[in-house]
Ligand SMILES: Cc1cc2nc3c(=O)[nH]c(=O)nc-3n(C[C@H](O)[C@H](O)[C@H](O)COP(=O)(O)OP(=O)(O)OC[C@H]3O[C@@H](n4cnc5c(N)ncnc54)[C@H](O)[C@@H]3O)c2cc1C
Ligand SMILES: *[C@@H]1O[C@H](CO)[C@@H](O)[C@H](O)[C@H]1NC(C)=O
Ligand SMILES: *[C@@H]1O[C@H](CO)[C@@H](O)[C@H](O)[C@H]1NC(C)=O
Ligand SMILES: *[C@@H]1O[C@H](CO)[C@@H](O)[C@H](O)[C@H]1NC(C)=O
Ligand SMILES: *[C@@H]1O[C@H](CO)[C@@H](O)[C@H](O)[C@H]1NC(C)=O
Ligand SMILES: *[C@@H]1O[C@H](CO)[C@@H](O)[C@H](O)[C@H]1NC(C)=O
Ligand SMILES: *[C@@H]1O[C@H](CO)[C@@H](O)[C@H](O)[C@H]1NC(C)=O
Ligand SMILES: *[C@@H]1O[C@H](CO)[C@@H](O)[C@H](O)[C@H]1NC(C)=O
Ligand SMILES: *[C@@H]1O[C@H](CO)[C@@H](O)[C@H](O)[C@H]1NC(C)=O
């Protein structure tokens with residue numbers, strides 16, 4: 278934060294605005310902020326696509342102060358639905374990042390009497406339908422020192438698709454999609470089967486389209502998640518352990534720079550920005566309007582299987598369940614090398630009763646292992662499950678554990694992955710989490726006692742109801758075998774990672790001042806969880822889309838050895854800092870204060 282000394286404030290009253298504009302991004306309180314006439318002329322130059330922000334729940338407030346066009350009933354009913362937020366130009370899933378400025382009654386974070394204001398929502402939004410509008414608006418905002426944010430769906434878990442006093446570029450309507458089975462590769466080396474997609478698609482709309490093409494693509498597991506943020510920051514899903522991350526599938530992007538240039542970027546031209554937007558780039562360098570993505574054959578089938586376990590006797594204080602979890606964790610690299618993917622959920626305390634179905638807590642940890650395989654048989658899945666559980670359920674302690682087997686089932690790929698846009702209903706006030714990538718070294722090659730201790734330490738929680746540790750089996754052979762020229766700037770640790778581990782220990786006070794709530798959550802992680810990851814996995818890092826944007830080691834965590842090269846590109850493509858996101862490249866030269874809304878340079 279820029280602290281203006283009282284002396285400076287008094288003695289330079291007139292030049293405060295000029296001072297602010299040189300240090301801080303412009304705000305409506307500054308003399309430099311464009312007049313209504315100027316906004317009107319921007320609107321004309323982009324064919325009327327400019328929207329003045331009207332928070333959807335404005336209709337829940339006396340007199341509908343922003344004249345929202347939706348009714349309060351819908352805003353209230355659908356507030357937890359991801360699909361609802363993506364349909365509105367300004368709305369985002371996690372309202373803490375908007376400073377909880379305009380919420381329907383009863384929503385997480387709602388405080389009676391706070392009223393409805395723009396808060397940290399953008400001031401204006403470009404409802405873009407063509408690249409020219411984006412280019413014009415970006416150049417216009419950059420020339421006027423106005424902060425720019427980019428919103429696809431608004432699902433970002435670190436609030437990177439909203440920002441106070443900003444102009445938002447909404448890519449929602451970039452929805453063209455086309456199959457080209459023999460697209461000529463830019464380097465002339467042959468052709469590839471690709472799908473050409475507008476960046477406003479969600480994975481659900483892409484999956485529907487590629488299903489009709491009898492192909493598959495690597496994307497996220499939730500239908501409502503968008504291409505823009507998921508691909509540009511890495512992206513994992515059901516197929517990532519086979520074919521690599523979503524950012525490993527990109528042959529070309531179309532990109533609009535902060536000064537309004539349109540670039541076609543691939544391995545042959547504009548290769549530097551092409552590299553940057555493949556893994557480390559969401560909302561930081563410019564706006565991607567189109568992705569050209571590799572497609573794959575549809576898997577012949579999809580087999581599910583798994584098991585869960587809990588400790589039935591309190592003897593040994595739950596250590597038997599922790600040891601069992603360690604056995605599961607250590608077997609993950611092998612089963613992934615054998616073609617499996619899936620999730621492991623480990624919970625403690627009363628929250629774990631959801632996994633056991635019991636109405637009392639179990640000692641230690643309760644775990645549920647859900648596996649997915651492709652092109653295989655249910656018998657092969659059963660053998661893997663037996664083998665995994667034999668590692669901990671075969672000895673003298675076995676009778677202290679209850680293992681519940683899930684019967685293996687075969688699905689068609691489509692039956693299992695058919696998009697459901699209304700299933701994602703977890704939106705709320707906040708989403709702070711911490712995560713770490715774990716490789717064979719961290720999972721299989723350390724002493725079992727150490728692994729057990731790390732698992733216990735990573736399951737810390739601020740809440741009395743217990744903790745949740747989630748292992749996504751999303752790295753493995755796919756990212757490891759991705760050819761060099763398909764690897765962008767994604768954190769190199771992904772190449773040796775098997776597991777993306779997420780832990781959700783902090784409990785944020787939903788009704789506190791958002792800036793304070795985030796700061797105290799960040800402080801809790803820094804004191805309790807980040808040190809565990811750093812100790813367990815000092816050389817890996819974290820997945821930027823599902824990580825702790827407030828970690829003190831974010832440069833190393835999210836970018837690793839790529840950071841300096843990315844910083845050069847940030848300076849080249851966005852020299853005046855139109856784009857800012859928390860823990861973005863070069864973001865340490867800025868301070869974004871959610872309380873004042875000011876975004877100021879601190880170097
Ligand atoms: C319900 C849910 C399920 C999830 N499941 C998965 C999963 O299976 N796999 C996974 O990897 N992640 C998953 N995530 C995390 C997800 O990758 C991030 O939330 C990601 O930010 C979503 O991208 P988006 O474009 O939908 O969101 P947005 O909030 O719209 O954008 C996210 C970031 O990307 C930027 N951005 C978006 N579009 C563009 C563009 N065209 N040009 C430039 N910048 C752009 C934004 O500025 C912002 O910084 C999930 C998240 C949620 C909420
Ligand atoms: C932009 O122009 C369109 C069409 O004239 C209009 O509907 C819209 O309200 C204008 N936007 C703003 C912010 O004035
Ligand atoms: C509010 O929006 C409606 C259309 O949704 C429009 O007819 C009306 O003029 C607007 N009122 C104000 C005060 O802007
Ligand atoms: C954010 O909310 C707090 C109240 O919690 C308020 O004091 C502050 O002015 C708000 N800031 C912005 C930018 O809306
Ligand atoms: C955005 O633009 C499209 C195309 O012009 C239009 O159909 C849609 O209604 C607009 N959305 C909003 C929220 O203005
Ligand atoms: C779909 O593609 C596969 C090859 O990937 C092919 O074997 C199959 O016949 C195709 N199905 C249809 C309906 O075209
Ligand atoms: C499934 O098998 C086909 C060949 O029959 C192969 O091309 C494809 O990569 C396999 N898919 C997965 C996810 O293993
Ligand atoms: C359980 O494990 C912890 C270390 O992780 C150890 O200190 C404790 O003594 C063990 N308890 C029993 C009953 O074995
Ligand atoms: C829950 O516990 C109570 C006793 O505390 C018991 O009566 C009841 O049957 C239990 N319910 C289930 C589903 O186990």
Ligand SMILES: *[C@@H]1O[C@H](CO)[C@@H](O)[C@H](O)[C@H]1NC(C)=O
Pocket residue numbers: 660661664
């Ligand atoms: C069973 O596990 C052992 C190691 O624990 C491994 O060597 C073997 O390949 C596994 N077999 C199957 C069918 O997974």
Ligand SMILES: *[C@@H]1O[C@H](CO)[C@@H](O)[C@H](O)[C@H]1NC(C)=O
Pocket residue numbers: 667668669671672673
């Ligand atoms: C249980 O399985 C593990 C791993 O396969 C093995 O090392 C151990 O000897 C087995 N114990 C018993 C009692 O069979």
Ligand SMILES: *[C@@H]1O[C@H](CO)[C@@H](O)[C@H](O)[C@H]1NC(C)=O
Pocket residue numbers: 786787788789790
């Ligand atoms: C949450 O913050 C509110 C507002 O500052 C405060 O009144 C309340 O006591 C806090 N709750 C907790 C559990 O700290």
